[in-house]
Amino acid sequence: MTNNKNKTKKKNPWVWRLIALFWGLLIASVLGIAGILYSVSEGMLGPLPDVEQLENPDINVASEIYSSDGILMDKFEKEQRIPVNFKDIPEHMVKALYAREDVRFNEHSGIDGEAVLRAVFAGGQQGGGSTITQQLAKQLFTIKRSKDKLEAVKQKLKEWVVATQLEQRYTKEEIIAMYLNKFDFIYRANGVEAAAQTYFQKNVQDLDVDEAAMLIAMLKNPVYYNPVDHPERAKNERNIVLRQMLKYGFLNPQEFAQYSERPLGINFKMLKSSIKETYSAYFKYTMRKELEDYFEKFADKFGVHYDLYRDGLKIYTSIDSRMQKMAEQSIKEHLANEQKLFFQVQKGRSLAPFYDISSAKRKEILEAAMRRTEVYKNMHAQGIDEEKIREEFYKPRESVQFFTWEGKEYRKNKSWMDSIIYHKHIIEAGLMAMNPKDGTIKAWVGGIDWDYFKYDHVKQARRQVGSTFKPFVYATAIHQMNYSPCHQVSNERFKSGNWEPKNANGRYGGSLSLRDGLAHSVNVISARLISESGPEAVIQLAKDLGIKSPIPNNLTIALGSSDITLYEMVGAFSTFANGGIYIKPEFILSIEDKNGKIIKDFEPETREVLSEEVAFTMIDLLEGVVEKGTASGVRRYGITGEVGGKTGTTNAGSDSWYIGLTPNLVTGVWVGNEDRAAHFPGWHSQGAKMALPIWAYFMQKVYKEGKEFGISQKDKFEKPEGIERKWDCSSVNSGFYDFGNIGNYQQPQKTQSREKSVNEILSSSNDTISFE
Numbered sequence: 001m002t003n004n005k006n007k008t009k010k011k012n013p014w015v016w017r018l019i020a021l022f023w024g025l026l027i028a029s030v031l032g033i034a035g036i037l038y039s040v041s042e043g044m045l046g047p048l049p050d051v052e053q054l055e056n057p058d059i060n061v062a063s064e065i066y067s068s069d070g071i072l073m074d075k076f077e078k079e080q081r082i083p084v085n086f087k088d089i090p091e092h093m094v095k096a097l098y099a100r101e102d103v104r105f106n107e108h109s110g111i112d113g114e115a116v117l118r119a120v121f122a123g124g125q126q127g128g129g130s131t132i133t134q135q136l137a138k139q140l141f142t143i144k145r146s147k148d149k150l151e152a153v154k155q156k157l158k159e160w161v162v163a164t165q166l167e168q169r170y171t172k173e174e175i176i177a178m179y180l181n182k183f184d185f186i187y188r189a190n191g192v193e194a195a196a197q198t199y200f201q202k203n204v205q206d207l208d209v210d211e212a213a214m215l216i217a218m219l220k221n222p223v224y225y226n227p228v229d230h231p232e233r234a235k236n237e238r239n240i241v242l243r244q245m246l247k248y249g250f251l252n253p254q255e256f257a258q259y260s261e262r263p264l265g266i267n268f269k270m271l272k273s274s275i276k277e278t279y280s281a282y283f284k285y286t287m288r289k290e291l292e293d294y295f296e297k298f299a300d301k302f303g304v305h306y307d308l309y310r311d312g313l314k315i316y317t318s319i320d321s322r323m324q325k326m327a328e329q330s331i332k333e334h335l336a337n338e339q340k341l342f343f344q345v346q347k348g349r350s351l352a353p354f355y356d357i358s359s360a361k362r363k364e365i366l367e368a369a370m371r372r373t374e375v376y377k378n379m380h381a382q383g384i385d386e387e388k389i390r391e392e393f394y395k396p397r398e399s400v401q402f403f404t405w406e407g408k409e410y411r412k413n414k415s416w417m418d419s420i421i422y423h424k425h426i427i428e429a430g431l432m433a434m435n436p437k438d439g440t441i442k443a444w445v446g447g448i449d450w451d452y453f454k455y456d457h458v459k460q461a462r463r464q465v466g467s468t469f470k471p472f473v474y475a476t477a478i479h480q481m482n483y484s485p486c487h488q489v490s491n492e493r494f495k496s497g498n499w500e501p502k503n504a505n506g507r508y509g510g511s512l513s514l515r516d517g518l519a520h521s522v523n524v525i526s527a528r529l530i531s532e533s534g535p536e537a538v539i540q541l542a543k544d545l546g547i548k549s550p551i552p553n554n555l556t557i558a559l560g561s562s563d564i565t566l567y568e569m570v571g572a573f574s575t576f577a578n579g580g581i582y583i584k585p586e587f588i589l590s591i592e593d594k595n596g597k598i599i600k601d602f603e604p605e606t607r608e609v610l611s612e613e614v615a616f617t618m619i620d621l622l623e624g625v626v627e628k629g630t631a632s633g634v635r636r637y638g639i640t641g642e643v644g645g646k647t648g649t650t651n652a653g654s655d656s657w658y659i660g661l662t663p664n665l666v667t668g669v670w671v672g673n674e675d676r677a678a679h680f681p682g683w684h685s686q687g688a689k690m691a692l693p694i695w696a697y698f699m700q701k702v703y704k705e706g707k708e709f710g711i712s713q714k715d716k717f718e719k720p721e722g723i724e725r726k727w728d729c730s731s732v733n734s735g736f737y738d739f740g741n742i743g744n745y746q747q748p749q750k751t752q753s754r755e756k757s758v759n760e761i762l763s764s765s766n767d768t769i770s771f772e
Contacts, residue, residue: 061312061594065284067321068440068589074280076288076308081191083181086173088205089192092250093212094176099244100216102132106172135219136179137162185215186222188270199227201267209251210259213241223378227266228399235264268399270408282446282456283319283587290588291315294600312594317587318440318602320709323702327431327443330697335427335448335671336405338690342427342680353425354677355652365675369420393417403452423452424678430457430566431694432585433667436574439583439604442665442709443698457670462549462563464676466687467521467630468648468657469560471618472545472572474518476538477529479614484727485621486513494527496555501527518621519629521647523559530558544609545572546582560648569659570668576618576644577661579718580610612720617727619644619717622661630688631658637696639703641713647692652676653685658692663715665702669694 062077098105108131130138140162166175185195195215196204202211217237218225227234239260246256288308295306306313346352354362370376370393379389393416400414402422426448433443446456455461477483488511494501501523508524517525530538538558539551549564551557567585575582584605591600610618622644625631631645641662648657654676659668669691672679679685706712 061310063308063311063313063315065280065287065315065317067317067319067324068442069321071321073317073319073321073324074284076284076313081181082193082197083191084177084193084204086177088203089177089180090205090207090212092209093180093192093204093207093216095250096209096213096216096241096245097132097176097180097219099248099250100241101135101219103248105132105176131163132179133163133166133175136175136182137166139179139182183219184222185218186226187228187268194271198271199266199268201269208259209255210238210242210262211265213245213259214238214264217241221382223375224382227264228268229375229397231264231266231398238264268410280319280324281450282458283317283441283444285446285454285456286459287315287317287588291591298599306593306599313599314592316589316591318435318442318589319444319587320442322705322708323433323443324445326701326705327433327445327698330694330701331429331431331445331448332405333697334693335429339405339425339427343425345680346425352421353673353679354675355679355681357677361677365677366417366420366424369424370417373416373420375416393420403449408451424673424675426453427671427673427690428453428457429672429691429694430461430670431667431698432458432566432570433665433698434570434574434585435664436577436583436661436666437664439571439574439586439606440589440602441585441587443667444587453674455674457566459565459567461670462565463655463670463672464560464650465562465564465569466560466648466650466655466657468569468646468659468687469542469557469562469564470518470521470526471576471622471646472542473526473530473533473538473558474514474621475576475610475614475618476533476541478514478617479541479610480533480537483514485515485617485624486727488513489517489525489528491522491524494524494531496527496531499527499555501556501559515621515624518646519624519627521625521630526558527555530555541609542572544582544607545575546584547572560650566668566670569657570666573646573659573661573668574666575609576615576622577663577666577717578615579612579720580608580615582607582609612718613723613726616717616720616723619661622646630686631660631692633688633692634660634696637693637700639696639699639713641703641715642717644717645692645695647687649686653679653681656685656687656690658687658695660692660695660699662699662711663717664711665699665709667695667698669698 062075064072065074065076067073170178180192182191183195184190185192185198187198189195189198192215193204195218196202196207196211199215200207200211207215214227214234217234217240218227220237224230225234225237242251242256242260245251246253251259291308295308299305342353351357351359351362354365357365367390370390371380376389376393379392380386396413396415398412399410400416400419402409402411402414402419403426428448429445430447431443431445432441434441444458446458446460447453457463490511491503491508493508503523504521512520512522512525514525516522535553535555535557539553542551547564547568549562549568551562551564554561571582571585574585586602586604588600589602590598593599623642625647626634626643626645630647634643634645643660643662645658645660648659649655654672656671657669659666671690671694680690683689702709702711703713
């Protein structure tokens with residue numbers, strides 16, 4: 001008996017120690033987790049969303065963009081959605097959500113300890129243990145999981161804290177509605193109501209059980225399980241949701257069999273944008289960047305932070321919604337027909353739509369485009385093998401989306417790569433129109449469709465400008481050497497070092513006036529002028545005219561070898577129409593906060609660059625381009641008023657330009673494909689053929705409604721007093737300004753021999769650049 005008591009006494013200390021150790025570890029773990037969560041809630045692992053955001057995570061007052069004629073053109077909103085209340089969500093959809101994502105949703109307070117432990121012991125093979133509330137927290141404040149493991153853990157801990165705070169502030173029903181309203185089902189289907197309308201052409205409350213299960217299945221990955229792109233995969237995942245509903249008693253076996261055997265029944269149609277002015281996306285992109293930069297500086301200076309997506313600002317622009325629509329219509333009017341012709345020209349070509357590249361290079365271009373798609377990025381982020389991704393892109397599908405000028409098309413048995421090749425054929429365009437007197441931009445079309453081509457060809461894209469650069473060369477010579485429009489320049493062959501520019505028509509000899517040289521865009525004349533002034537002077541003038549794009553310091557810039565934006569070119573040309581005063585183009589007139597307080601007013605940036613005489617001399621030369629040169633086609637469109645302009649075409653026709661000047665509106669047009677190797681062959685790619693018609697269609701419409709805009713065909717360029725007397729054109733061999741002694745101006749007499757010589761020199765001339 002005594003021995004048993006001693007044995008018990010010997011065992012007891014160890015038992016109590018184990019018990020104490022267990023409770024100690026448990027308490028330490030609880031305190032540790034509590035300490036970590038407290039640290040997270042206090043922001044020790046990085047900032048958490050503020051209380052206001054938690055109270056109103058979905059109440060964002062979008063900033064509105066207004067045109068100069070008072071039309072709401074667009075909004076800055078995180079996404080367009082159609083919110084629904086919990087009562088509008090069918091009960092079977094809520095049960096499907098519980099079964100698929102969080103069956104104990106009504107029993108926990110944001111974190112499901114049992115699910116977390118199961119996930120830990122299963123090594124993540126049975127899900128991540130995230131509750132619906134945690135997933136909502138991720139949607140609201142994390143968005144994308146970090147690839148860095150330590151940062152990912154921090155994000156997870158923050159989600160736990162946010163989830164518990166959400167549970168304290170919202171009912172379970174509100175959390176369910178918020179989660180389904182917030183989820184992005186892709187294809188512009190933001191929220192469950194938009195998804196129901198996009199994929200089934202129904203309201204969410206009218207969805208049947210299998211349709212609701214399909215949308216719940218997409219919560220796992222809306223790209224990978226998309227019923228439009230991956231119908232078989234999507235159906236399998238839908239049936240997994242239905243099986244979960246059976247498992248938890250939300251369906252009986254007969255119902256499960258009935259719904260799981262049904263086809264997907266997809267009736268797909270993307271929702272239209274709520275804003276009618278679809279092209280506003282391009283200048284909205286530029287506006288957003290400019291405003292965010294301005295607000296950052298504003299906050300540094302005044303300590304007040306503005307958010308475009310939350311603060312309900314009103315942004316008043318100089319864009320005229322009527323001119324904007326006219327510009328869009330003009331691009332479509334011309335390019336819809338040109339696009340049909342382009343497809344005909346490319347039909348049957350193995351390298352289509354490219355020229356002068358190898359098959360290997362073509363494949364490289366197409367696969368680079370593949371890697372820029374969101375689908376590729378999403379699949380790559382999931383760790384899918386490169387070869388498998390490529391297989392997915394070449395796989396024929398039930399429905400693939402294509403751009404056409406008649407609207408979106410969904411084609412069967414086409415692959416994503418077919419879509420990429422097709423869209424490489426699409427001819428794109430940019431147009432910007434501005435008032436040269438005050439610098440306000442009236443129309444901005446950065447591309448043909450933002451859904452397909454998210455690249456702005458007004459201010460973002462730099463493209464080779466070709467002969468549209470030549471006026472800067474002429475202006476430099478006139479400014480430096482006081483040349484008049486009738487100053488004669490030799491048209492003999494020109495060579496400087498290894499550079500020997502060629503005239504497009506192959507004709508040389510004799511001499512040409514500046515008027516004739518620019519009118520017919522003669523390369524040798526431009527080369528001689530820049531050799532006299534030097535490229536440095538031309539570059540400096542271009543900078544003074546607002547061009548910030550890099551320009552190489554060599555003679556080839558005379559023929560337009562530089563890449564410059566349409567925005568810069570239109571601003572520079574406007575200086576000629578504004579008497580030599582440069583005004584920086586602007587489209588933001590003012591910004592008001594939600595209380596009507598003005599926080600930004602338009603202040604034009606101006607500077608004098610050229611004298612009135614030099615500016616008007618350039619107008620005279622540019623009018624010559626329209627009257628008898630490469631832009632003479634303008635008159636065929638019934639435009640009779642005073643117009644100056646310049647065409648431009650780069651080597652092989654990759655870029656086509658036309659910039660047209662009227663006294664109160666300067667408009668530039670660029671046309672080309674995304675890739676410079678894709679273009680029309682031969683003369684069809686010239687600026688006079690591809691870009692000028694868009695300008696002409698636009699001006700036809702503007703003149704028709706001229707009274708509304710204060711623009712008329714009777715408008716005249718402001719002519720400096722006595723300018724014609726200052727041009728000494730009394731001799732064909734003399735063409736200098738005579739500002740000191742203004743004599744009687746005489747129109748020069750053109751001899752028959754000279755007329756013949758000029759006609760011979762200029763026959764078959766065009767604006768095509770040549771760098772040989």
